[in-house]
Amino acid sequence: MDRCGHEQWKSNEEPLNFFGGIIADPMGFGKTLTMISLVAMDKEREELSNVNIDETEAHKPDVTATLVIIPPPLIGSWEEQLSDHVVEGQLVYRRHHGKNRIAGIQDLASVNIVLTTYHTVSADWKPGPGLAHSPIFAVRWKRLILDEAHFIRNGNSRMARAVCDLEAISRWAVTGTPIQNRLGDLASLLKFIRPYPYTDPKKFDADVSQPWKSGKDEEAVNRLKRLSACLLLRRPKGAIDLPARRDLQRPVCFSQEERETYERIRQQTTISIDEASGTDTARSRSLIYVNVLQRIESLRLFCNLGLHYRSKLSKPSSASTEPEQWSAKAQRMFSLQRQINLILCTQCSSALGLTDTFFDDASNHPESAQFTSCLQFTCSDCVSRRHQSGKAVTCGCKPPCPVAPVSTSAVDLEEVEDVVCPSGPPAFLSLPSKIEALLEDLKEAPGDVKWQVSIFYQNHLIRLIVTVN
Known part of the structure; x- marks a missing residue:
C-alpha cells in the first residue's frame, strides 16, 4: 500500500x-x-x-x-x-x-x-x-x-x-x-x-x-x-464528414369514417385513464393501468390498420389477479408495457433496451425474468441471485401481488392479438390512410434510393397490404 x-x-x-x-x-x-x-x-x-x-x-x-x-x-x-x-x-x-x-x-x-x-x-x-x-x-x-x-x-x-x-x-x-x-x-x-x-x-x-x-x-x-x-x-x-440528418414529418389525415372510429376508441381510453386516477390502492391502479395500456395500444393499431382493425377491447380486461390468471396474461402485459415505457429492473435499476430484446435468447439465462401484477419487473440476473440466496421475488405490496415468469426475447414479445385481418377484406375497404401515404412516398422515390421501413406490427401490416393489393 x-x-x-x-x-x-x-x-x-x-x-x-x-x-x-x-x-x-x-x-x-x-x-x-x-x-x-x-x-x-x-x-x-x-x-x-x-x-x-x-x-x-x-x-x-x-x-x-x-x-x-x-x-x-x-x-x-x-x-x-x-x-x-x-x-x-x-x-x-x-x-x-x-x-x-x-x-x-x-x-x-x-x-x-x-x-x-x-x-x-x-x-x-x-x-x-x-x-x-x-x-x-x-x-x-x-x-x-x-x-x-x-x-x-x-x-x-x-x-x-x-x-x-x-x-x-x-x-x-x-x-x-x-x-x-x-x-x-x-x-x-x-x-x-x-x-x-x-x-x-x-x-x-x-x-x-x-x-x-x-x-x-x-x-x-x-x-x-x-x-x-x-x-x-x-x-x-x-x-468523418457524414451527411446531415434530416427529419421529415409527413402529416396524414384520416378519412371521415376512420376519424369517427378513432374518436370512439379515444373516448374509451380517456374513461379508463380517469378511472385509474381515482383509485387508491396500488393493486387497483395497476389493474386499471393494464386496461389503459391496452386502450393506448388500440389507438396505435388503428392508426396503422385503419378500418381493418377489429378490437376485442369493447369490454375491459378481467380485473382478477389470481396467480393462475396472472400467469396467463403476464407476458402480454409485459409486452405492452415494454412498447410504451422504459423497463427498469426493480432490484438493480438496469434498463431493458431494445437491442436486449431483439437479440436475447431465453436459453442464455438460467432463470426467467419475472413480472408482478402491480407491473414491477425483475431481470433474470437478479432473479437468479435472489434464488441462490434463498429469497423469493416480491413486489413489496401487502399482501404480495402475483408474480409470473416472462421472456425478454423478441421471439416471445407478443404482437398484439387485438386485430382481426380477414383473409379476404371487404371490397369497400381500401388501404389505411397511413399505409397509402407510405406507399406513395416509396413509389415517388428515385430508383437508386434505399429505404428502410420500421414498423411495430409487421405481420399484420404485410398480410393486410398483400390481401388488399
Whole structure:
C-alpha cells in the first residue's frame, strides 16, 4: 500500500502478449467495414504466433481464419458488406450456423472468415474436456471479432463464458455502447480481449468500480480514461464528414369514417385513464393501468390498420389477479408495457433496451425474468441471485401481488392479438390512410434510393397490404 492507501503491485514476469482492442465508434462510422479492412490488410502477413503465448493455447492448432461472432439478424448484413466491398475471390467466407456448420478443422483450410452467432457458440460450448468436440473450440483462430459485443456484458452468462473460452491470437470487441448500465459491462469486454491484468474482472472492480462506489469519483474516472485511451477507440462524430440528418414529418389525415372510429376508441381510453386516477390502492391502479395500456395500444393499431382493425377491447380486461390468471396474461402485459415505457429492473435499476430484446435468447439465462401484477419487473440476473440466496421475488405490496415468469426475447414479445385481418377484406375497404401515404412516398422515390421501413406490427401490416393489393 502507498501512503494514500492505494494498492501497489509488481511482477517479475513479463505479461502475456496482447493483440486487439475495443472499437466503440458511434453508429454510422463503418465499424463492420473497419473490421473487414483489417482482415484484408494482413491476409498474407505472418503472425508472431509463438511469442509468449498462454500455455493453455499451445496444444491447439493454428488456423489463418478470422471468426466473426454476430447476432443472427446481422449475418446477412456482413455477407452483403463482404460481397459489395471485397474483390471477388480475395476473401473466402462461410457460415457456421444452422445447417451450414463446420464439420472439422479441415474445412477451415481455405477460409478467411467464418461467420457464426453468439447462440451457436453458446450451444457448441461444453465446459471442460468436451471443448474439443466442436471445431470452433478445437483451434486457435488468427482473430476473433465480436460484433455487438455488449451482448456479453453479463460475464456470468453461458454466452459470455463460451465466447471467452475461444482461443485466438488477437481479439476485437466491436460495440457502440461498451458501457450500457454499469461499469461492470466494460469489465466483461476486457475479460474477452485479455489485456493483463484485466483478464480478471475482480481487478477492474478493485481499480475502477470500487473507487466509484466509495465516492472517489474523480479517481475512478481518471483511471477509466487512462485505461480506455490504451484499449478503446471511439472517434468523435466530427472525425468523418457524414451527411446531415434530416427529419421529415409527413402529416396524414384520416378519412371521415376512420376519424369517427378513432374518436370512439379515444373516448374509451380517456374513461379508463380517469378511472385509474381515482383509485387508491396500488393493486387497483395497476389493474386499471393494464386496461389503459391496452386502450393506448388500440389507438396505435388503428392508426396503422385503419378500418381493418377489429378490437376485442369493447369490454375491459378481467380485473382478477389470481396467480393462475396472472400467469396467463403476464407476458402480454409485459409486452405492452415494454412498447410504451422504459423497463427498469426493480432490484438493480438496469434498463431493458431494445437491442436486449431483439437479440436475447431465453436459453442464455438460467432463470426467467419475472413480472408482478402491480407491473414491477425483475431481470433474470437478479432473479437468479435472489434464488441462490434463498429469497423469493416480491413486489413489496401487502399482501404480495402475483408474480409470473416472462421472456425478454423478441421471439416471445407478443404482437398484439387485438386485430382481426380477414383473409379476404371487404371490397369497400381500401388501404389505411397511413399505409397509402407510405406507399406513395416509396413509389415517388428515385430508383437508386434505399429505404428502410420500421414498423411495430409487421405481420399484420404485410398480410393486410398483400390481401388488399
